[in-house]
Amino acid sequence: MPSFLQDMGLGVQENALQDVMGIMGCSKSTARTLLMHFRWSTETLFGVLAEREKDELYKLASVTSRSTDGPSCSGKQRSWEEVACGCCFCDVPRKETTDMGCGHIFCNDCWSQHCRVQIKDGRSRKLPCMGVKCGAACDEEKVRQLIGDDPDLLAKFDRSLLESYVEDNALVRWCPSVPHCGRAIRVEGELHCEPECTCGLRFCFACGEDPHSPCTCDMWKQWKEKCHDDSETKNWLTANTKPCPKCGKPVEKNGGCNLVMCTCRQAFCWLCGAATGMSHTWTEISGHSCGRYKEDVDRRIGEAQRNVKRYMHYYTRWEAHMKSSKAEAQTRRSIQEKIVALEENTSLLKDYSWLSQAQEQLFHARRVLGYSYAYAYYMFGNVMFREEITPEQNTINQNLFEDQQQQLEVEVERLSGLVEMGPERIEKVEEQLRLQVINSTINIDKRLVNLYQLIENDLLGSLQFSTGYIAPYGVSFSPLSHPLHTCPLHAALAQPLQLVDRN
Ligand SMILES: [Zn+2]
Ligand SMILES: [Zn+2]
Ligand SMILES: [Zn+2]
Ligand SMILES: [Zn+2]
Ligand SMILES: [Zn+2]
Numbered sequence: 001m002p003s004f005l006q007d008m009g010l011g012v013q014e015n016a017l018q019d020v021m022g023i024m025g026c027s028k029s030t031a032r033t034l035l036m037h038f039r040w041s042t043e044t045l046f047g048v049l050a051e052r053e054k055d056e057l058y059k060l061a062s063v064t065s066r067s068t069d070g071p072s073c074s075g076k077q078r079s080w081e082e083v084a085c086g087c088c089f090c091d092v093p094r095k096e097t098t099d100m101g102c103g104h105i106f107c108n109d110c111w112s113q114h115c116r117v118q119i120k121d122g123r124s125r126k127l128p129c130m131g132v133k134c135g136a137a138c139d140e141e142k143v144r145q146l147i148g149d150d151p152d153l154l155a156k157f158d159r160s161l162l163e164s165y166v167e168d169n170a171l172v173r174w175c176p177s178v179p180h181c182g183r184a185i186r187v188e189g190e191l192h193c194e195p196e197c198t199c200g201l202r203f204c205f206a207c208g209e210d211p212h213s214p215c216t217c218d219m220w221k222q223w224k225e226k227c228h229d230d231s232e233t234k235n236w237l238t239a240n241t242k243p244c245p246k247c248g249k250p251v252e253k254n255g256g257c258n259l260v261m262c263t264c265r266q267a268f269c270w271l272c273g274a275a276t277g278m279s280h281t282w283t284e285i286s287g288h289s290c291g292r293y294k295e296d297v298d299r300r301i302g303e304a305q306r307n308v309k310r311y312m313h314y315y316t317r318w319e320a321h322m323k324s325s326k327a328e329a330q331t332r333r334s335i336q337e338k339i340v341a342l343e344e345n346t347s348l349l350k351d352y353s354w355l356s357q358a359q360e361q362l363f364h365a366r367r368v369l370g371y372s373y374a375y376a377y378y379m380f381g382n383v384m385f386r387e388e389i390t391p392e393q394n395t396i397n398q399n400l401f402e403d404q405q406q407q408l409e410v411e412v413e414r415l416s417g418l419v420e421m422g423p424e425r426i427e428k429v430e431e432q433l434r435l436q437v438i439n440s441t442i443n444i445d446k447r448l449v450n451l452y453q454l455i456e457n458d459l460l461g462s463l464q465f466s467t468g469y470i471a472p473y474g475v476s477f478s479p480l481s482h483p484l485h486t487c488p489l490h491a492a493l494a495q496p497l498q499l500v501d502r503n
């Protein structure tokens with residue numbers, strides 16, 4: 001199990017439990033069930049408590065009110081009295097039965113059998129009562145007693161309760177590294193950010209995928225699928241298929257016949273791409289001739305081809321920037337090694353932070369630039385927001401965006417060229433180059449700020465029906481506002497349970 005949860009992270013979880021136990025005057029088991037229900041947000045829980053009755057709150061979270069009042073044995077019942085188990089119908093002494101607080105009494109054998117199955121099936125959290133349609137959550141202490149003779153099962157049960165703090169918690173997420181680094185990251189309030197785990201992996205907190213700002217999570221998901229589906233066959237497709245005029249799927253031609261059929265049952269003419277009937281004579285497709293130039297047909301086929309062309313436009317640029325990013329990361333690594341070596345040599349009191357910062361800025365800017373092409377694919381051209389943006393507005397938006405994007409692109413290429421140097425050159429860098437690099441780093445920062453302002457305020461921000469949230473620029477990263485070595489954010493990130501604070 002992830003070690004941090006046992007050592008330090010456990011404290012955070014324990015604090016939340018103690019807070020709830022203190023205020024509600026309830027058992028730990030009840031506190032845990034309540035917190036799981038409210039995704040470990042004590043604020044939400046206490047907010048609901050301020051507006052509703054305690055009983056109502058318990059009901060919401062499937063807590064039985066009696067289980068909160070401690071042991072449920074009432075004095076009148078004697079422990080040697082025999083009762084019939086509602087499950088196996090055996091008569092057993094009351095002391096060999098368990099009441100989970102909801103009023104359902106079963107013999108301990110039946111209960112432990114039930115708990116075993118539930119835990120093995122992964123239902124340790126809010127382990128449900130055996131009673132028909134009851135659904136009340138079993139008391140965790142009673143469950144522990146019932147399965148006490150099986151240490152492995154007990155460990156599995158406890159681990160699952162512990163991990164609930166991460167897995168049921170809206171503000172905490174496991175680092176998605178593979179193999180898993182064992183850490184979880186906690187953010188404060190803002191889910192749309194791209195934190196970096198101590199293991200070095202940066203990811204989108206909202207969806208757990210690679211960082212993809214300025215794409216929204218939805219755009220990135222669609223883009224990834226699209227690229228995956230299309231990549232291998234893309235070249236072959238453009239050479240050997242034509243898009244179906246009805247559904248747009250690429251269709252391959254079999255043999256010499258120019259009447260082709262799409263899987264959607266639409267027949268069309270291979271020569272012109274227009275929809276036709278299904279039959280043909282020896283020499284031609286019945287009812288269809290396309291030797292003559294017809295403008296409307298031309299427009300229809302143009303549509304499908306325009307879509308492919310449009311996608312290829314964005315795809316090739318996205319891909320090119322991703323490739324550049326990889327190459328730049330390589331350069332960055334070798335230069336960083338050299339810088340570390342130079343800085344360790346204390347006789348040379350040289351400061352290379354300008355170069356480190358330039359490379360970090362370049363790294364982020366390059367990625368943003370690449371992803372901005374995927375963003376543009378969905379944002380414009382009536383792909384995602386057809387209902388909300390008029391064609392006229394779309395054109396205006398696209399022009400504004402492309403202005404900013406191109407300005408950023410020019411500067412990114414400039415900085416990339418400036419810092420592309422062999423490690424051996426670092427010591428001999430001229431003052432003029434150093435100033436150019438610093439200048440370019442600042443320019444990129446300004447251009448990123450402008451681009452994000454446009455995207456967040458004017459483009460995504462002006463949508464009427466959809467909500468498009470992206471990880472903002474400068475929150476998760478900004479080498480300029482957070483100098484590398486004194487960054488409070490990085491200091492916070494070094495802790496086992498990491499905290500990314502927006503402010
Ligand atoms: Zn029984
Ligand atoms: Zn019950
Ligand atoms: Zn990690
Ligand atoms: Zn995401
Ligand atoms: Zn079709």
Ligand SMILES: [Zn+2]
Nearest residue numbers: 257258259280
């Ligand atoms: Zn034929």
Ligand SMILES: [Zn+2]
Nearest residue numbers: 269271272290
């Ligand atoms: Zn034709």
